[in-house]
Amino acid sequence: MKEITYVEAIQQALWEEMERDDSVFILGEDIGAYGGAFKVTEGMQEKFGEMRVLDTPLSESGFTGAAIGASLVGMRPVVEMQFADFISCAFDQIVNVAAKNFYRWKGRTPIVIRAPYGGNIHGGAFHSQCPEGWFFHTPGLKLVAPAFPSDAKGLLKAAIRDDDPVIYFEHKYLYRRIKEEVPEDDYVVPIGKARVVKEGSDISVITYGAMVHTALDASEKLEEGGISLEVVDLRTLLPLDKETVFDSVKKTSKVIVLYEATRTGGVGAEIAALISQEVFEYLDGPVQRISAPDTPVPFSPPMEEYYLPQVEDVVEAAEKLVAY
Amino acid sequence: MDIDRDTLQQLYYYLKLTRHLEDRVTSLYRQGKVVGGVWTSNGTEAVSVGFSYALEKDDITAPYFRDMGAFLIRGITPRRIIAQYFGKKTGVSGGKEGNVHIGDMNFGVIGFPSHLADNYPVAAGAALAFKIRGEKRIAAACTGDGGTSRGDFHEALNLASVLKLPVVFFCNNNQYAYSMPHGKQMAVKDVADRALAYGMASEIVDGNDVIAVYTVSKKAYEKARAGDGPTFIECKTMRMHGHSEHDAAKYVPRELLEEWKKKDPIQRMEKYLIENNMVSEAEMKEIDERVRDVIEDAEEFADKSPYPEGKEALEGLYATPIGRDKES
Numbered sequence: 001m002k003e004i005t006y007v008e009a010i011q012q013a014l015w016e017e018m019e020r021d022d023s024v025f026i027l028g029e030d031i032g033a034y035g036g037a038f039k040v041t042e043g044m045q046e047k048f049g050e051m052r053v054l055d056t057p058l059s060e061s062g063f064t065g066a067a068i069g070a071s072l073v074g075m076r077p078v079v080e081m082q083f084a085d086f087i088s089c090a091f092d093q094i095v096n097v098a099a100k101n102f103y104r105w106k107g108r109t110p111i112v113i114r115a116p117y118g119g120n121i122h123g124g125a126f127h128s129q130c131p132e133g134w135f136f137h138t139p140g141l142k143l144v145a146p147a148f149p150s151d152a153k154g155l156l157k158a159a160i161r162d163d164d165p166v167i168y169f170e171h172k173y174l175y176r177r178i179k180e181e182v183p184e185d186d187y188v189v190p191i192g193k194a195r196v197v198k199e200g201s202d203i204s205v206i207t208y209g210a211m212v213h214t215a216l217d218a219s220e221k222l223e224e225g226g227i228s229l230e231v232v233d234l235r236t237l238l239p240l241d242k243e244t245v246f247d248s249v250k251k252t253s254k255v256i257v258l259y260e261a262t263r264t265g266g267v268g269a270e271i272a273a274l275i276s277q278e279v280f281e282y283l284d285g286p287v288q289r290i291s292a293p294d295t296p297v298p299f300s301p302p303m304e305e306y307y308l309p310q311v312e313d314v315v316e317a318a319e320k321l322v323a324y
Numbered sequence: 325m326d327i328d329r330d331t332l333q334q335l336y337y338y339l340k341l342t343r344h345l346e347d348r349v350t351s352l353y354r355q356g357k358v359v360g361g362v363w364t365s366n367g368t369e370a371v372s373v374g375f376s377y378a379l380e381k382d383d384i385t386a387p388y389f390r391d392m393g394a395f396l397i398r399g400i401t402p403r404r405i406i407a408q409y410f411g412k413k414t415g416v417s418g419g420k421e422g423n424v425h426i427g428d429m430n431f432g433v434i435g436f437p438s439h440l441a442d443n444y445p446v447a448a449g450a451a452l453a454f455k456i457r458g459e460k461r462i463a464a465a466c467t468g469d470g471g472t473s474r475g476d477f478h479e480a481l482n483l484a485s486v487l488k489l490p491v492v493f494f495c496n497n498n499q500y501a502y503s504m505p506h507g508k509q510m511a512v513k514d515v516a517d518r519a520l521a522y523g524m525a526s527e528i529v530d531g532n533d534v535i536a537v538y539t540v541s542k543k544a545y546e547k548a549r550a551g552d553g554p555t556f557i558e559c560k561t562m563r564m565h566g567h568s569e570h571d572a573a574k575y576v577p578r579e580l581l582e583e584w585k586k587k588d589p590i591q592r593m594e595k596y597l598i599e600n601n602m603v604s605e606a607e608m609k610e611i612d613e614r615v616r617d618v619i620e621d622a623e624e625f626a627d628k629s630p631y632p633e634g635k636e637a638l639e640g641l642y643a644t645p646i647g648r649d650k651e652s
Contacts, residue, residue: 025456051456057486062445062479069449069463072429073384075456077449092476096437097446105417105427105435108643140641163643192646239646 001181006174009149009182010040010114013156014078016186018048021076024160025052027063028080028114037082038116038175060089067111068098068165076110076160084117084169085129098165099140111166112159118171118210118260119297119308128297128304130209130259132169133266136238142191143237145169147212149180151235154189162191169237171210178213192236194244200230203318204248206271207258208234211309215258218314227322237267245271246279253284254321258309263291285324288317325539332602333611335377335534339590340615342369342393345402348619349409350569359411360422365390367532367564370589371496373397374537375464375557378545379432384450386434386443386465389424390496390563394466398431402622412629419632420640440471444480444493451484451491451548462548464541466494470501472515481522481556490548492541493519493556496531498563503575519556531559532589535596562587 004012017024025048026041032055035042045053056063060081067077081087087094094113101107119128135141142164146152152170159166197212198219205215212233219229232248234241249255255275257268272287290309298307346364353362365372372393379385379397387394395405400416408415409423416426427435434443434450447465454461471477472495484491495515499506512518519526525547529540537559544555562584566573597603603611 054452054487057479057482059479059483061476062448062483065442065445065476065480066449066452066483069386069434069443069446069451070453070456071449072434072446073450073453075453092439092442093445096439097442100437101427101435102643103641104421104425106640107427107429107435110643142642142646 001183003179003181004149005176005179006149006152006170007038007040007176009153010156010170012182013153013160014041014044017157017160018044018052023074024076024078025054026078026080027054027056027067029056029058029082031055031080036080038172041080060086061093064090064093064113065097068093068101068109071109071111072101072107078112078114078160081113081115083127084115084131085126087113087115087131091134094135094141094165094167095138099138102164103140108163109165110163112156113165113167115167115169116172117169118173119304120173120210122299122301122304123297124299125296130261132237133261135167136267136270140165141238142166143169144191144235145171145208145237146235147171147174147209147233149178150182150187151189153182154187155191155235157186157188158191161188166191169209173210189235192239192241194232194234194236194241196230196244196248197233198229198231200228200252202228202252202322203254203256204230204232204252205256205258205314206232206234206245206248208237209260211258211260214309214311215314217311218318221311221315222318227318229318240271242274242278245275249275249279250282253282254324255283256288256290256314256317256321258290258314260292260309262294263289264294266291285321288321290314290317325542327535327538329602331377332535332597333607335373335538336593336597336603337611337614338373338377338393338397339369339534339593340611341396341402341618342373343590344615345396345405345619346392348623349406352409352623353569358409362409362569363389363424363567364565364569365392367584367588368496368498368561369393370534370537371494371531371559371561372466374534375466375494375541378538378541379464380461382432382461383545384432384434384447384461384463386436386447386463388436388440388443388467388471388496390468390498391466392424395426395433398433400426400428400431400433402618403625406622406626407629410626410629411631412626413632414625414629419636441467441474441477441480444477445483448480448484448489448491451489452487454490455487460549462490462492462545464492464494464545466496468501469495469497469499469506469515470504470509472518473509481519481524484554485522485524488551488553490551491554492544492548493554495556495558496561497558498561500563500567500576502567514558516556516558524554524556526556526558528558528560531561532587532592534589534593
C-alpha cells in the first residue's frame with residue numbers, strides 16, 4: 001500500500017469512479033483546465049473530456065439543480081462547491097429539491113456535493129465555515145465527513161454509488177497535511193458507520209473531521225498524566241451511527257463532544273441530547289461540549305486560533321471531567 | 325405545420341379533460357372532500373396541453389402547478405390525481421404529497437416543488453445528461469410569470485444557453501403572480517425579453533391557441549433535438565380564477581376577465597374543429613362522454629380508496645436506507 005495525502009485520496013476515488021462508471025461526471029467552477037481551486041480535479045478534463053469534467057458559470061443553485069436533473073435521468077453527478085461556504089447559494093435546491101425528491105415522489109436523486117470546509121487556513125468568514133449543521137437538520141440528505149485519507153477515498157466512493165443525495169464534507173486543513181497508507185484497489189467505506197480510532201478507558205471524545213486529529217493529539221498529551229481518551233470518529237453525520245457512540249459511552253461513562261462548527265443547535269448538541277436521553281444511566285459526569293463559539297469565523301490569526309477548538313481545550317476539559 | 329385530424333382531436337380531448345377535471349376538483353373542494361387547497365389552470369389550459377402533446381415519449385418534462393394538462397398527457401391517470409387531492413394511499417405519492425405536487429419518472433415527469441422555477445435548472449440538468457450521453461431527447465420546463473423573477477430562472481437560462489442544452493423553457497404568462505399584476509413584477513413588457521440577456525432565442529405565442537402553442541413547441545423541440553440549443557417560449561394567457569380556489573381575485577378588473585372570456589381556449593378550439601370539419605357531431609359527443617366517464621370513474625376510485633396509515637409517514641425517506649432506518 002502506498003502512503004498518500006487526504007487530497008490524493010479524494011482524487012483517487014474520483015478517477016476510479018469516473019473510469020468505472022460512465023454515468024459519473026463532475027461539475028463546478030474552475031474545475032476543468034484550471035483543475036479546481038484546490039487542484040482536486042487537476043488533469044481530469046484532459047482525460048475525461050469537457051462534458052464529464054464540466055466548467056459551469058458561477059451559479060451554485062443553477063448547477064446544483066442541473067446535477068439533480070441529470071441524476072433523475074440516470075447520471076451520478078459530483079458537484080464541486082469551490083468552498084463549502086458557497087453552498088448557501090444552493091441551499092434551496094439541496095434542502096427542498098434534492099432532499100425531498102425521493103420522499104415526495106420517489107424521484108431518485110443520486111448526487112454528491114463535495115464541500116471543502118473548515119478553518120485554520122486564515123480564510124475569514126466566507127472561506128472557513130463548517131456548514132454541516134444547516135444540513136444536519138434536513139431529513140433526506142446523507143452527510144459524511146472523513147478525517148483520514150483512507151476514509152476520504154472509501155467514503156467518496158460510497159457516496160458516488162449511493163442512490164441518495166450525499167454532501168461530502170472534505171476538510172481543507174487536512175488536504176496536504178496528513179498522509180496514510182490507503183488501499184489501491186476498489187476500497188469502499190460504508191456510509192453510516194462511525195469508527196473508534198483510538199481505544200481508551202476514561203473519557204470518550206465524540207468528534208469528526210479535523211477535530212479527530214485534535215482529539216488524538218490531546219489523547220497523547222493526557223496519556224502522560226494517566227488519562228485515557230477513547231476517540232470516536234463519526235465519519236457519517238447523517239444518519240448518525242448511534243450504536244457506536246452509545247457503546248463508547250457505556251464503556252467510559254464520561255463524554256466530550258468536540259466539533260469545529262459553531263456551538264448552538266448543531267451536531268454536538270444533538271449528540272449530547274441523544275446521550276442524555278438514551279444512555280443517561282451510564283453517565284458519570286456532565287456531557288462536555290467543545291466547539292467554536294457562536295460568531296462568524298474571524299480572520300486575524302490570534303482571533304482564529306482563539307476561535308477554533310485547540311488541543312489545550314480538550315486537555316483542560318478532560319482533566320476537569322476525569323476529576324468530576 | 326399540417327396537423328392531422330387525430331392530433332387535433334386529442335388536443336381538444338385533453339383541453340376538455342383538464343378543464344373538467346379541475347372543475348370537478350374545485351367543486352369537490354367546495355364540498356370539503358379535498359384535503360388542502362386547489363390551484364387550477366382555468367383559462368390557461370392550452371399552454372400545458374400544447375407543449376406536452378408536442379413532446380416525444382422519451383422526453384421529460386418539469387411542469388409547474390398550472391400544468392394539469394401535462395400530467396394527464398404524460399399518462400398520470402385521473403384516478404391517481406383525484407386520489408392525491410383526497411390524500412389517499414392510491415394517490416400519485418401515496419399520501420406523502422398533495423394536489424399538483426406530482427412527479428413520476430416512469431412517465432418522464434419531474435415532481436413539482438412549490439418554489440417556483442426551481443425545476444428550471446433541474447430540467448436543464450436532465451437535458452445536460454441527454455447531451456453528455458448523445459441521446460436525442462429533450463427536456464421541457466414550465467413556470468408562471470411570477471417565477472421568472474426568481475434567481476433559479478435566471479441561473480437556468482444562463483446555464484442552458486452557455487452549455488447549449490436541449491431544453492425548452494415555457495412561461496405561462498397569465499398576467500398575475502398571485503395578486504401582483506405584470507407591471508409590478510417586472511419592468512420589461514414581455515417576459516420573453518428576459519431571454520435576450522442570456523443570448524437565448526425566444527418566442528411569444530398566443531397561449532389561448534392550443535394549435536399555436538403545439539406548433540411553436542414542436543419547432544423549438546426539433547431545434548433542441550438537432551443540437552441547436554434552448555428556446556424560451558412565453559405563452560400569453562389569462563388566469564380566469566383566483567390564485568387558488570380560496571382567492572376571489574377581487575384585485576383583477578372585471579373588464580379584463582370579460583375580455584379574456586371571449587378568448588377561451590376550449591371554445592376557440594371547438595370552433596376551429598367544427599369550421600374546418602375536423603370533428604363530426606358524433607365524435608364531439610364521444611369526446612364529451614369519454615371526459616365525463618373518466619372523471620366519474622376517477623372520483624369513485626378515489627372515494628373508495630383507503631387513507632394511508634399514520635406511521636407510513638416514516639417510510640421511504642431514503643432510496644438506500646441505512647442502519648435502523650432499514651427496519652422502518
